[in-house]
Amino acid sequence: MSNKRKRIDLIYQGITYAAASVAVIVLSMIFIYVFTNGSGLLNFGLITTDYHAKFYNSGIQEVDQFSTAPRPDNLGEDTYYSEKWGIALADSEDREGKLVITVEYVSEDSPLKNLMYDKNSEDEKPIQLEEGDILGTIKFNDKGSALSIYGAKNMLDELDEEDTFREMVFYTKGGGIRGSIITTLYLIGLTMLLALPIGVFTAIYLNEFAPINRFTNILRSMIEVLTGVPSIIFGLMGLAVFVPLTVKYTPADSGNIISGAMTLAVILLPVIIRSTEESLKVVPDAFRQASLALGANETQTTFKVVLPSAIPGILTATLLAIGRVIGESAALIFAIGTAIKDDISIFGKSTSLAVHIWSLMTDEPANIELASTIAVIILIIVLALNLLVKLVSKKFTKKFD
Amino acid sequence: MTEIKKQITRFKKKFNFNSKKEVIDFLVRTFFLLSTILSASFIVIIIIFIAQKGVIPFVTDNDGIGRVNLWKFLTGLDWLKGTAFKSNLYGVGFIIINTLYISFFALLISMPIGVLTALFIAKIAPKKIAEFLRTVVELLAAVPSIVYGLFGSGLILTLVYNLAKIFGVQSKGGNSVLAVILVLALMILPTITALSEVAIRSVNKDIEHGSLALGATRTQTNFKVVLSSAKSGIFSAAILGLGRALGEATAVSLVAGNARSGPSLAFFEITSTLTSTMLQGLKETIGIDYDIRFSVGLVLMVVILFSNLTLNFIKKKVGNVDVK
Incomplete structure (x- = not known):
């Protein structure tokens, strides 16, 4: 081999190395981007709190014992503490850059924790001021209100002078994703309930019962075509078929979780059918013949001999399908809608995690931080599912020799 | 129970089945065929329903706004002239x-x-x-x-x-x-x-x-x-x-x-x-x-x-x- 040839070969090989590195770079860039933007908000509270802030107008009962808790050591420099009321307040900015007062700490014996009631509820049920809440206004009986625009220090000073107040306006921080997580779980459950039986039965029919003829071929290719249809088209179908259907037969009055699950089920059918069929194909014919020869009928053979061998395939299909449900956005935007909700009903609108991101990104201004946090959660789940699929198919695939 | 048994016997006679097992086989097979036809029908449903809704702007007068001209729609260089709800x-x-x-x-x-x-x-x-x-x-x-x-x-x-x-x-x-x-x-x-x-x-x-x-x-x-x-x-x-x-x-x-x-x-x-x-x-x-x-x-x-x-x-x- 000439030296020139060697050099040229090396260059060609180098090009393939460079091309292959693109995939690695892209994947790591996606990870780094999403994690650096999203990890700031990532905590357990996020998945248990509501998205929409809740407003409270609270009154207070007569206080006979004020707080005695000393200032906790872990409070920051610019946090103001009132020993009398047992709360710590700080100035901060919300996402739109407006100044707000956040509650940093509430002591156990604080009157604001034990003696407040909700003025808007009929039976004046007790409520508590909690850490993370945002304080709006405190209205007093005999002097002007303390407003949040004058800052945390002013508000605490005003509060310290008094022994009671007429009304405290505060609201929860919001920005949680509890509702979207519940919706996503509903969607996964309902979609699987619809798609798994139909998909598995179809795969069994195509692989076990179907005669080899034109009709079977047409059925097969009609299912095959579904794989190439973009998800937004499935969304349009959901809007045109499943939404009217659910509106007619359920209490729903517009896009809802059931119509979304039906749409997703159609998207997932080809995935489930193909994966199940693959695993049915590797079951040797000798198994079927042996079962039939022992006097079992076709049904028994299918359910007791063939299907158990297909379990890993069905499991793989289920895992892949769950990943698709979590990641799907375009179809659900049409089939359910984009309104982020906290109280979830399967007959009502709400967003899955992916659509939640879309809603946040199309808002003005876009909430990239929370969107990235949700993306982190989605990425971790989807990638874990994919690795799990690899493990399952490696471990459970029976080798028939 | 006897009622069901009678039904099965009648069913067997009608389709020339020899045993209960064959009846079950037939039912299961039909059921599986039906799911397959359902799976395959979705592509048809997609095309029919989207086409049915998609042609509405071209064939009706859209509540008085007027029919959308198909040729102008396919060759147009502006998404929407005029304002939404008022223009075709x-x-x-x-x-x-x-x-x-x-x-x-x-x-x-x-x-x-x-x-x-x-x-x-x-x-x-x-x-x-x-x-x-x-x-x-x-x-x-x-x-x-x-x-x-x-x-x-x-x-x-x-x-x-x-x-x-x-x-x-x-x-x-x-x-x-x-x-x-x-x-x-x-x-x-x-x-x-x-x-x-x-x-x-x-x-x-x-x-x-x-x-x-x-x-x-x-x-x-x-x-x-x-x-x-x-x-x-x-x-x-x-x-x-x-x-x-x-x-x-x-x-x-x-x-x-x-x-x-x-x-x-x-x-x-x-x-x-x-x-x-x-x-x-x-x-x-x-x-x-x-x-x-x-x-x-x-x-x-x-x-x-x-x-x-x-x-x-x-x-x-x-x-x-x-x-x-």
């Missing part, structure tokens, strides 16, 4: 051009990278690296499109914005043809790589051995013999990649900028695709502004069909080399 002057001509233009460039970027990566995984890389890269490609394929959209609107938009600045062009925060091309190129890369790899691996070993025996080096064989033998499979990869690029919705809509007229051919101009147009203005739930979305969906399906047919035609012309 919709046009998607420029959007069709935008969509094809963007997908073509995405494919142009993604094809060489994807095919070379596939060649690397299948033929050049050591086993461990190949296995690692295969996992990376699978994971890339599994990343949901909304995450690509988020990544695109966060990172790629900034990149394009700064690039435009270097060229002295004012871009709308980076929303541009180039941003869409880049995002789509990333999204179809795993599809193309995975399918090309399968095509490359199924090239008949005899051809390779023949080339090596004639004195060609490994690299020469890989590039000149293996790649050209796998070209039919690589073409299939391109067809699937193009399908994905044409139909991708959420990620594109986040970086396109939603141009209302066009076509947008300059790389730093804002643009719009068929899918991003469908995702626009979701607030309407009635009337022409709602139905027109189905018309755009119909156009999208036709565009995908035609581009698939064209590529399949080219694939046949390119010809097939002996593969396993």
